[in-house]
Amino acid sequence: MRGQVLGVDRGSGEGQISGEDGERYVFAPHDWRSERGPAVGVNVDFTVEGRRALCIFRLPEPGAVTTAPQVPTSDRNKYVAALLAFFFGVLGIHRFYLGRNGSGVVMLVLTITVVGMLVTWLWSMIDMVRYLAMSDREFAHRYARL
Known part of the structure; x- marks a missing residue:
């Protein structure tokens, strides 16, 4: 399921996600799978177990370039x-x-x-x-x- 992070407690790392189904799901720091941690407003993809969000991954931000880095070019040979x-x-x-x-x-x-x-x-x-x-x-x- 997809959703958006509503809030994160900086001390404990726990937070809430608003799912695309309109429900709210809680998560703990160990549920987060992306390198970059949770932040308010971030779009995520996650699995649901009851009212818990598990295996949470950050989705690429709109307009973010996900192509390979450009090879430098030079006008000199x-x-x-x-x-x-x-x-x-x-x-x-x-x-x-x-x-x-x-x-x-x-x-x-x-x-x-x-x-x-x-x-x-x-x-x-x-x-x-x-x-x-x-x-x-x-x-x-x-x-x-x-």
């Missing part, structure tokens, strides 16, 4: 980022492409020296491998434009 890291990595171009302008500037400035160029080359190769090893979902989540 991890393969493009990996290619930019491979060919132009020492200049930090792949970092600019991904919106990481601060680290892109650091890489650009470091390429002025030979030692800095070796550091940025190694950095860009690590970035390239990371992009290729990262799942599409994680890449989209990490580099989505806000």
Whole structure:
């Protein structure tokens, strides 16, 4: 049967439900089966035994979305980022492409020296491998434009 919670005693957890048949039913905390506890006005589904409501479950609220979470999307491509890291990595171009302008500037400035160029080359190769090893979902989540 379906109904609506009329009231709940916060101390004991006991309460009343108004059934769709117009009758009132009492419940105890151990009768509640949903993760979220009872609240006044919540629509529920339950079984009846005499004047007791048993096996009480919350019904989805009207307008509640019950679909699976959306997969994040990005307008950036991890393969493009990996290619930019491979060919132009020492200049930090792949970092600019991904919106990481601060680290892109650091890489650009470091390429002025030979030692800095070796550091940025190694950095860009690590970035390239990371992009290729990262799942599409994680890449989209990490580099989505806000």
